[in-house]
Amino acid sequence: MSAHAGGKGMLLLFSLMAGACVTAADAPPAGTDYPRQFGYVTTQDGTRLAYVVYLPAAHGTFPTVFQYEPYLGGGSAPDKLWLKAGYAVVTANVRGTGCSQGQHDLFGPHEGPDGADIIDWISHQPWSNRRVGMIGVSYPGHTQLLVAAQHPKALRAISPSAITMNTYDDIVWPGGIYNVGFASRWSLLLQPGIAAVGAQARVAWGDQECRANMAAHAAPTLVEQTSSHAGFDAWWKVRSLADYVERVQVPTFISQSWQDHETSVNGATQMYARLKAPKWMALSPGGHGWTYMQPAFQSMLVKWMDHWVKGANNGAEKLPRVTVYWELGGKVPPVAAWETHYADWPVPGAQEQTFQLNGDGSLTRDDAAKQGDDKPRRYVFGPGTELIGSNAQFSLAPDPTGTLAWTSAPLAKDLTILGAIQVHLFASSDNADTDFVVSLHDVYPNGDVQYLQRRFLRASMREIDGAQSTPQFVYRDFDKPAPLVPGKVYEFDLSLPPIGAVLRKGHKLQVMVSSPSAIPQPDWGLQSLSLPGFNSVYSSPTYPSRIVVPVLPDAEVKGPEPACGSLAFLPCRPASPPRG
Structure with a gap:
């Protein structure tokens, strides 16, 4: 993608042309104290993008926060968090969504330059002080990187939340398995x-153009597009943030949740590792957007944005580089039991503990490993699936003929995990291909099972990208599928997404291998292969299947033991669930 064209003369001409599309400021909408403007910004190729502006006061010039998205966009309600902090708030629809003209192209080549055009337009409005920050969770988290890579002059900071680095592996084809549940639910x-709700709001405000723009939008084709690109090809590379993140020059505050059910937490930690700009990161348990939803994080982010966008001398540049929130309850807004702070990621002081997957189903520390023999444990590929969308879904125990589990002895003391667990699985299949789901559980003393984390892998996509892989994350090429030789033993290396979790004294750590399910849970649903047969996992000195766990040996646990199933997006299965 080429850099955004600039020049003072071009910007002035562009701002005057776009300014002709701006409506006069309305009186504050009913129920708010914030004046509203709405209209269309015309990009340099002539496409008109719908926006709405809310001002913190009727008069004055203000710093701005900008959210750029395919959802409510130009029909959004006022964001009081930022308005109360003294910011003008601009929200706009990416092209082809809501009331914006054009055709939508997921993270396509227009989105970065279009967003840069809007920032240039913002900087020439009479209410703007020409200092802009970007905000947003999920899609508007991604667009921040696309826009920042264009280096718009007025942009001072970005705060992407719930983002990915590799759209292929982190959302649509995790581990090389098609996420039909997410692709269909999101696009259809x-x-x-959500975009229709925003469009309806604009029509109610008096937008005379919106209906015609929406009628010109093409029918959604994301399922057809994404399913036809089964490997990580050029189509995906353009739409993955890895090609943009190192071009970001403004301060960046990343936030993400461990159990995000739409965008994998891998994206946040990988982005943090690759950013060259000043960077901060906040991580927590929970689902999509749950880190951003926390009042404690929002207060910290406003302080941080005040420093970089307003220029406030408030010491925010000295905030800890990494903040971790622990054990969020399931209520909204979520509140953590405690938080910890670190100078970097991976966190200094973490120690690796290796647990062996033994042939008798036990999980033992490397200093107490059972050598076993070369006789594998087998399971039937296909029927053993685990649904994690809710306590109700999770309570349906996987078919025992279709899963394998390894469980530790009761822990002698609390085990605090922080980081990405590395899995080394020696396995074979009766077929030329198969799918693996590797899950991590916390088993309570009464036998209740709590979900913690999982990772997927299609066996034919096992090829590792050695140039990019690090001790913390195994990268894959995803463009060189290689069939298995039935019966041959392979080593499958994979990284679970990072996690922060405390297993209390007396609990057990459990690893489970199972098969994917296309049932949304709540959004991801992976289309597994239809190749019934046996898979085998080996545990011996020759084939030492194991996991490597990053542990904080001296971590202080500051909250009481939570009831199983009470934490956000960590569903619980009773010890003896009823079976039909």
């Missing part, structure tokens, strides 16, 4: 449904 239900 969630995105168009």
Whole structure:
């Protein structure tokens, strides 16, 4: 993608042309104290993008926060968090969504330059002090990187939340398995449904152009597009943030949740590792957007944005580089039991503990490993699936003929995990291909099972990208599928997404291998292969299947033991669930 064209003369001409599309400021909408403007910004190729502006006061010039998205966009309600902090708030629809003209192209080549055009337009408005920060969770988290890579002059900071680095592996083809649940639900239900609400709001405000723009939008084709690109090809590379993140020059505050059910937490930690700009990161348990939803994080982010966008001398540049929130309850807004701070990621002081997957189903520390023999444990590929969307889903125990589990002895003391667990699985299959789901559980003393984390892998996509892989994350090429030789033993190395979790004294750590399910849980649903047969996992000195766990040996646990199933997006399965 070429850099955004600039020049003072071009910017002035562009701002005057776009300014002709701006409506006069309305009186504050009913129920708010914030003046509203709405209209269209015309990009340099002539496409008109719908926006709405809310001002913190009727008069004055203000710093701005800008959210750029395919959802409510130009029909959004006022964001009081930022308005109360003294910011003008601008929200706009990416092209082809809501009331914006054009055709939508997921993270396509227009989105960065279009967003840069809007920032240039913001900087020439009479209410703007020409200092802009970007905000947003999920899609508007991604667009921040695309826009920042264009280096718009007025942009001072970005705060991407719930983002990915590799759209292929982190959302649509995790581990090389098609996420039909997410692709279909997002493109056919969630995105168009939310965008329609924003469009209806604009029509109610008096927008005379919106209906015609929406009628010109093409029908969604994301399922057809994404399913036809089964490998990580050029189509995906353009739409993955890895090609943009190192071009970001403004301070960046990343936030993400461990159990995000739409965008894998891998994206946040990998982005942090690759950013060259000043960077901060906040991580927590929970689902999509749950870190951003926390009042404690929002207060910290406003302080941080005040420093970089307003220029406030408030010491925010000295905030800890990494903040971790622990054990969020399931209520909204979520509140953590405690938080910890670190100078970097991976966190200094973490120690690796290796646990062996033994042939008798035990999980033992490397200093107490059972050598076993070369006789594998087998399971039937296909029927053993685990649904993690809720306590109700999770309570349906996987078919025992279709899973294998390894469980530790009761822990002698609390085990605090922080980081990405590395899995080394020696396995074979009766077939030329198969799918693996490797899950991590916390088993309570009464036998209740709590979900912690999981990772997927299609065996034919096992090829590792050695140039990019690090001790913390195994990268894959995803463009060189290689069939298995039935019966041959292979080593499958994979990284679970990072996690922060405390297993209390007396609990057990458990690893489970199972098969994917296409049932949304709540959004991801992976289309598994239809190749019934046996998979085998080996545990011996020759084939030492194991996991390597990053542990904080001296971590202080500051909260009481939570009831199983009470934590956000950590569902619980009773010890003896009923079976039909």
